[in-house]
Amino acid sequence: MQGGEERPSVAEIRGWLSEVPDPEIPVISLTDLGIIRDVVWQGETLVVTVTPTYSGCPATGVINLDIEKALRDRGITDLRLERQLSPPWTTDWITAEGREKLRAYGIAPPIDGTAADGRLAGRIARLSGTSNLTIACPRCGSTQTRKVSQFGSTPCKASYVCNDCLEPFDYFKCI
Amino acid sequence: MGSAVNQAAFFEWLCRIGDNCLILGHRVSEWCGHSPVLEEDIALANQALDLIGQTQFWLGLAAEVEGKGRTADQLAYLRDAAAFRNVLLVERPNGDFGNTLMRQFLFDAWHIELLRALEKSSDARVAEIAAKAVKEVAYHLERSADLVIRLGDGTEESRARMQKALDTLYPYTGELFMADASDEAVVAAGIAPAPPSLKAAWDATVSQVLAEATLTHPGETYQHKGGRKGVHSEHLGYILAEMQFLQRAYPGATW
Numbered sequence: 001m002q003g004g005e006e007r008p009s010v011a012e013i014r015g016w017l018s019e020v021p022d023p024e025i026p027v028i029s030l031t032d033l034g035i036i037r038d039v040v041w042q043g044e045t046l047v048v049t050v051t052p053t054y055s056g057c058p059a060t061g062v063i064n065l066d067i068e069k070a071l072r073d074r075g076i077t078d079l080r081l082e083r084q085l086s087p088p089w090t091t092d093w094i095t096a097e098g099r100e101k102l103r104a105y106g107i108a109p110p111i112d113g114t115a116a117d118g119r120l121a122g123r124i125a126r127l128s129g130t131s132n133l134t135i136a137c138p139r140c141g142s143t144q145t146r147k148v149s150q151f152g153s154t155p156c157k158a159s160y161v162c163n164d165c166l167e168p169f170d171y172f173k174c175i
Numbered sequence: 176m177g178s179a180v181n182q183a184a185f186f187e188w189l190c191r192i193g194d195n196c197l198i199l200g201h202r203v204s205e206w207c208g209h210s211p212v213l214e215e216d217i218a219l220a221n222q223a224l225d226l227i228g229q230t231q232f233w234l235g236l237a238a239e240v241e242g243k244g245r246t247a248d249q250l251a252y253l254r255d256a257a258a259f260r261n262v263l264l265v266e267r268p269n270g271d272f273g274n275t276l277m278r279q280f281l282f283d284a285w286h287i288e289l290l291r292a293l294e295k296s297s298d299a300r301v302a303e304i305a306a307k308a309v310k311e312v313a314y315h316l317e318r319s320a321d322l323v324i325r326l327g328d329g330t331e332e333s334r335a336r337m338q339k340a341l342d343t344l345y346p347y348t349g350e351l352f353m354a355d356a357s358d359e360a361v362v363a364a365g366i367a368p369a370p371p372s373l374k375a376a377w378d379a380t381v382s383q384v385l386a387e388a389t390l391t392h393p394g395e396t397y398q399h400k401g402g403r404k405g406v407h408s409e410h411l412g413y414i415l416a417e418m419q420f421l422q423r424a425y426p427g428a429t430w
Contacts, residue, residue, distance in 0.1 A: 055307060056228025085232070086303040088310060118287045118313030150318045151218035155225060155311075159214055175310045 010039050013046065013071070020070045023062040024154055027105040030063065034093025037084050046071065049082045051089045054155040054175075091115075091156075091174045108138045108160065108171040115174035135171050137162035147171075184360035186241045187260065188367060190250070191357075191403055192289075193233030194261035197251055198411070199282060200226030201418050202269055211272055218318065222279075225311045232304040252422035256411045263402040264347040266410045270340065273326050273333065277340035280319035284380040285351045287312050288373040297365030320384045327388025338390050349398025351377075 017039070018031040030036055030050075038049035048067060052060045064081050071079055091110035094102075099109035114133045134143045142164035150173075152159040157170040204223035210216035234247035264282060269275045290312055293305035326333040354362075354370045361367045385392050401407065421428055 052228075052307075054225060054228060055232060055311060056224035056226070058224070085307050086299075088303075088307040090310075115310065116313040116317045118283075118309075118316040149214035149218050150314060150321075151214075151221040153217065155221045159217075173314075175314075 007041065007044075008074070008076070010041070013039050013074075013076075016070055016074055017048075017067065020066050023059045023066065024057075025102070025105070025107065027101045028094075028098045030067070032095050032098030032101065034095065034098075035063070035089060042080075045078045045080055046076050047080050047082060049084045051084050053089050057155060089175075091172065094172075102172055103138045106138050106169055107157065108135050108169060110172045110174045111135070112174065135160055137165060137167065138169055139167045140165040145169075180364035180366060181360045182240055182242070184357040185364075185366065186237055187357040188361045189233055189237035189240060190258075191260040191262075193230050193237055193247075193250070194259050195265050195282075195286075196226045196233060197230040198259070198261040198414060199265040199279075200224075200230060201414055202265060202267075203275070203279070205269055206275065215272070219275075222315055222318075225308075225315065229304070229308045229311070232307070236300055236304065248422075252419045256407050256415055257405045259402075259407065259411060259415075260405060261402050261411075262347070262350045263399050263408055264344065264350065266402065266408060266414060267344060267347060268410060270343075271336060273336040274340040274343070276319055276322045276326065277337060278344050279315065280323045280384065281344055281348050281381065283312060283316040283319050284384075285348070285373060285377050287316050288376045289368070292368035292373065296367065301366055316380075320380075323384055323390075324388040327385070327390045334389065337388065341385070341390055342393055345393040346396045347399050350400045350403060353400060353403065355404070 014031065014036070017036055018029050020030045022028050022030060022033055033053070035051050035053060036048065037051050038047070040047050040049075048071070050064065050067065067081060068079060092112050094110060102109045111133065135145050135147075136143050137145050137160075140162060142162055144163040145160050146163060148159040148161055148168070150158050152170045156172060156175070158173045159168065160171045161168045200223045203219050203226065206216065206219040207223070208216065210219055230251065231247050234250045238245045238247055238250055264278065267278055269278075287309065290305045290309040294302055294309060296302040296305065323337065327337040328334070329337075352370045352374045358367070358370055362369045382392060402411075
C-alpha cells in the first residue's frame with residue numbers, strides 16, 4: 001500500500017473479488033463459486049487463501065493470476081496467495097446467487113447431497129430409478145432429462161439432454 | 176505428522192502413489208482425439224486431468240519430503256524409467272476402448288479403497304490430498320464400473336473384448352496389494368494402510384461388477400510384479416520418451 005493511506009477493509013476486498021469472473025464459466029464470480037476461503041491482513045501483507053475446485057482444473061493457475069491482477073489494479077502490492085486443500089471444495093459452497101446465474105446461463109446448478117460416493121449401492125439405486133436425482137432442464141424447466149455422459153466440457157460438469165425440448169445442456173455435478 | 180517415519184521410505188511410498196496417477200493419467204490422455212464418440216473422448220480427457228492434478232499433489236509432497244530442492248515437475252520429467260515406482264498395470268498399453276475401461280475399473284476399485292484409508296492418515300498432508308482426490312475418484316469408479324457392465328453385458332463382440340481385456344489385465348492386479356519394507360515403515364507410522372488390507376474390499380467390488388457384466392472372473396492366476404521396485408516393462412520407456420521429450424530436448428523450458 002502507499003504510505004499514509006488507510007488500507008482497504010477485508011469486506012471491501014471481498015467485494016472486489018466478487019467481481020472477478022471464473023475463467024471457465026464467466027457468469028459466476030470466484031466468490032459465487034466458494035473458492036475464496038480466507039482474506040486476511042497479516043501486518044502489511046494481504047493473504048488470500050484459495051481452494052482448488054478439481055485437482056487438475058486448468059483454470060486454477062488462471063484464477064490465481066486473475067486474483068493477483070484484480071488486487072494489484074486496486075493498489076494492493078504486498079500480496080500473497082495461499083493454497084488450502086482442506087476441507088476439500090464442495091459444490092455445496094456455490095452461493096444461491098451463483099446457482100441462479102448458472103441456470104440463467106444454461107447450466108443446471110448442482111443438487112446438494114447427490115455427489116457420487118463410489119459405492120455400488122448408490123450406483124444401483126441410480127440405475128434402477130430409485131435415486132431421487134432429477135435434473136431440470138435449464139431451458140424449459142422439464143424434469144424429463146437424461147444423462148449423456150458423467151463428464152462434460154469441463155471436469156465439473158456432466159452432459160445431459162432434455163427429452164422435451166431436446167436441448168443438450170451441462171449439469172454442474174456435485175462433488 | 177510423519178516425523179517419526181524414515182523419510183526415504185516415505186518418499187518411496189509417495190512416488191509409488193504419485194507415479195501411478197501420473198502414468199495412468201498419461202495413458203488415458205493418449206485417447207484425446209481418438210475415442211469412439213465425442214462424449215467418451217471428453218470424459219477420458221477429464222479423467223486424465225484429475226489424475227495429473229492428483230499427481231501434482233503427490234509428487235509435490237514427495238519432493239518436499241525428499242528435501243533436495245526438487246519439484247513435482249522435475250520428478251515427473253527428469254527421472255529415468257528405473258526411478259519410476261508405478262505398478263505395471265498402469266503402463267499397460269491402452270489397446271481398444273474396452274481394454275482401457277477394464278484397466279481403469281480394476282485400478283479405480285483399488286484407488287478408492289486406498290484413498291478412503293488415507294483420509295485417516297497420521298500425516299495431515301496425506302490426509303488432505305486423499306480427502307480431495309477421493310471425491311474425484313468416486314466419479315471415476317462409477318463411470319468405469321458402468322461401462323464395464325454395459326460392454327460386458329452387451330453384444331457378443333463387446334462381451335468377448337471385455338473378457339479378453341479382463342484375462343489380459345487381471346494378472347497385473349496382484350502388485351497393488353504387495354508390501355515391502357518401505358510399505359511397512361509408512362504403515363507403522365500410521366501414514367498408510369497395509370496394501371494387503373485393501374484386498375477384501377477390492378475383491379468384493381470386482382466380483383460384483385464382473386458378475387453384473389456377465390464376465391468370468393479369472394480366479395487365481397500368475398501375478399506379474401516389479402514396477403513398484405522400478406523394474407518395468409518396455410512400455411514405460413516409450414511413455415517417458417513421449418512425456419519427457421520437451422524437458423529433455425529443451426531443459427528448463429517453460430510456458
